[in-house]
Amino acid sequence: MVAGYRKSGDKTSGLYKGWKAFNNAPYQSGTHGGRYVNNYANAVAEVNYGKYEDVGKMPVGSVLAKDSFAVMGNGRTAAGPLFIMEKAFAGFSPETNNWKYSMVMPDGSVFGVTGGKGAKNVEFCHQCHVAVAEDQDALFFLPDEFRK
Numbered sequence: 100m101v102a103g104y105r106k107s108g109d110k111t112s113g114l115y116k117g118w119k120a121f122n123n124a125p126y127q128s129g130t131h132g133g134r135y136v137n138n139y140a141n142a143v144a145e146v147n148y149g150k151y152e153d154v155g156k157m158p159v160g161s162v163l164a165k166d167s168f169a170v171m172g173n174g175r176t177a178a179g180p181l182f183i184m185e186k187a188f189a190g191f192s193p194e195t196n197n198w199k200y201s202m203v204m205p206d207g208s209v210f211g212v213t214g215g216k217g218a219k220n221v222e223f224c225h226q227c228h229v230a231v232a233e234d235q236d237a238l239f240f241l242p243d244e245f246r247k
């Protein structure tokens with residue numbers, strides 16, 4: 100999985116496996132294609148992210164990553180995209196709470212990045228995350244039963 104993501108050249112791809120994981124087991128995410136996902140936060144993000152609904156505002160430099168895989172009918176798994184949210188500097192993209200969304204495909208191609216190549220392809224990310232933009236800095240966290 101990581102080998103594929105890394106081909107993108109995206110720096111999170113090579114780093115996130117070393118970050119703190121917030122889920123106790125992969126869980127199925129209906130909002131990310133029904134795939135099984137894991138949630139990771141980098142060192143800048145981990146304290147605030149761990150406050151969950153009391154998160155307030157995330158610090159600049161926070162990166163949240165979610166890798167994913169699908170379970171096929173025959174029980175085999177197939178890697179899915181890597182979903183990334185990175186808190187950029189104030190003014191980067193006020194309409195997305197300055198979150199830069201990226202989606203890296205399992206083969207290392209990049210589907211889109213806020214403010215970069217394929218930006219249109221990732222507009223739908225914030226269109227959903229915006230539901231909690233005011234109270235939770237656009238973060239949804241994970242279902243209670245999968246929190247560590």
Ligand code: HEC
Nearest residue numbers: 128130163182183184200201202223224227238239240241
């Ligand atoms: C239809 C709603 C929806 C869409 C579209 C969506 N997300 Fe999410 N996202 C969620 C929900 C709900 C969670 C938390 C629960 C989960 O993982 O299912 C989440 C969690 C995340 C997280 C972990 C941080 C957090 O919020 O706790 C990242 C990173 C993420 N999404 C990135 C993306 C990216 C990148 C895209 C677009 C390519 C995207 N999401 C599209 C609803 C959505």
